[in-house]
Amino acid sequence: MLSLCFLLVGSASAFRVQQEAFTLPTLGFRLLGTQLKSQYTRSTAVCAQDCMRMSGCTAYNYKRDNGTCQLMAAEDLNQVEPDPEFQIVIKKRGRYFGLKCIENPCMNEGTCSNDPTSVHNIRGYKCHCPCGRCGSNCNKLHFGLVENACIYMFNAGYQKVENPRDCMSFCWHTQGCRSADYINSAGACWLNSVTGDEEPLTMDCDKWYPGVAYLFFNCTCDVDN
Ligand SMILES: *[C@@H]1O[C@H](CO)[C@@H](O)[C@H](O)[C@H]1NC(C)=O
Numbered sequence: 001m002l003s004l005c006f007l008l009v010g011s012a013s014a015f016r017v018q019q020e021a022f023t024l025p026t027l028g029f030r031l032l033g034t035q036l037k038s039q040y041t042r043s044t045a046v047c048a049q050d051c052m053r054m055s056g057c058t059a060y061n062y063k064r065d066n067g068t069c070q071l072m073a074a075e076d077l078n079q080v081e082p083d084p085e086f087q088i089v090i091k092k093r094g095r096y097f098g099l100k101c102i103e104n105p106c107m108n109e110g111t112c113s114n115d116p117t118s119v120h121n122i123r124g125y126k127c128h129c130p131c132g133r134c135g136s137n138c139n140k141l142h143f144g145l146v147e148n149a150c151i152y153m154f155n156a157g158y159q160k161v162e163n164p165r166d167c168m169s170f171c172w173h174t175q176g177c178r179s180a181d182y183i184n185s186a187g188a189c190w191l192n193s194v195t196g197d198e199e200p201l202t203m204d205c206d207k208w209y210p211g212v213a214y215l216f217f218n219c220t221c222d223v224d225n
């Protein structure tokens with residue numbers, strides 16, 4: 001009865017059918033696993049309708065360039081391969097059913113959990129980032145700065161750098177580094193093995209090091225990421 005409706009209403013409703021029954025496409029990936037059928041369709045909506053009609057179809061791969069429509073029976077929706085020419089569209093099962101923690105998208109030791117964000121967001125996962133990392137994939141360095149202050153430990157490493165960001169990036173990649181003293185006038189980045197919470201900051205360091213600043217990882221991300 002349901003499929004008869006689709007046939008009668010025809011292609012005018014194709015897009016509506018797709019939007020209600022499928023997730024938004026995940027671009028740049030191709031789902032692996034059992035392929036039920038491969039064909040060419042003139043639009044992703046027609047491919048969606050074919051997936052609706054075919055029992056066992058859980059998702060489809062679509063290549064917009066040439067209309068390749070691969071109907072898939074994949075149960076494991078994490079088994080994907082990056083492919084710039086394809087997109088994956090998944091059949092919803094009752095509630096929102098998005099792609100999840102694909103190939104651990106969380107960078108920098110972030111952990112991935114399968115929390116759907118919203119129906120309008122193709123991301124079906126959330127990254128929980130370590131202190132000093134923010135962004136949807138923990139890709140952003142997040143740090144703060146206290147001018148004229150330093151810890152003056154200088155015991156975890158040293159490097160010439162261009163700016164405070166490079167200094168904290170160096171700290172991030174150096175084992176044992178927890179904070180840094182950055183001397184702008186010299187482009188010097190001195191790493192500390194403690195933070196200003198553990199070791200009091202010296203507040204008049206600029207007497208010896210003009211333009212010095214204490215840099216620390218900020219553990220609190222902005223609400224939107
Ligand atoms: C369409 O793209 C697919 C996947 O890249 C390829 O295998 C197929 O040969 C292409 N078909 C045509 C008609 O170009």
Ligand SMILES: *[C@@H]1O[C@H](CO)[C@@H](O)[C@H](O)[C@H]1NC(C)=O
Pocket residue numbers: 144145218219220221222
């Ligand atoms: C840490 O970052 C948050 C979000 O950007 C900001 O509101 C907060 O003031 C920062 N904390 C410090 C100590 O800089």
